Amino acid sequence: MEFECSKNQLGRGAFGIVFKGSMGPNHIPVAVKRLQLVDIEVSEKEEEALRNLEHRNVVKLYNVKSDSDFRCS
Ligand SMILES: Nc1ncnc2c1ncn2[C@@H]1O[C@H](COP(=O)(O)OP(=O)(O)OP(=O)(O)O)[C@@H](O)[C@H]1O
Numbered sequence: 001m002e003f004e005c006s007k008n009q010l011g012r013g014a015f016g017i018v019f020k021g022s023m024g025p026n027h028i029p030v031a032v033k034r035l036q037l038v039d040i041e042v043s044e045k046e047e048e049a050l051r052n053l054e055h056r057n058v059v060k061l062y063n064v065k066s067d068s069d070f071r072c073s
Pocket residue numbers: 010011012013014015016018030031033059
């Protein structure tokens with residue numbers, strides 16, 4: 001599902017900045033994390049782990065987009 005993100009910054013982690021965004025036609029609020037790509041293999045492993053993880057204390061991963069020009073506006 002497509003998502004958008006705003007300039008509204010929610011926080012910052014070791015691998016990137018997290019922005020407030022929305023997803024889909026109903027604009028469901030989501031957090032958008034823009035990763036600074038360090039190691040593609042590590043990123044892919046984290047993505048796979050998050051996709052398979054379901055826990056009430058862990059955010060759900062909905063989408064991953066690979067685009068070096070992607071910016072939150
Ligand atoms: N779903 C969310 N809702 C609100 N704020 C969030 C959300 N996800 C992340 N944040 C904010 O962004 C900050 C960084 O989140 P991030 O997931 O990058 O943390 P991290 O796991 O420590 O980072 P990293 O995986 O890069 O080491 C959080 O401390 C929080 O303030």
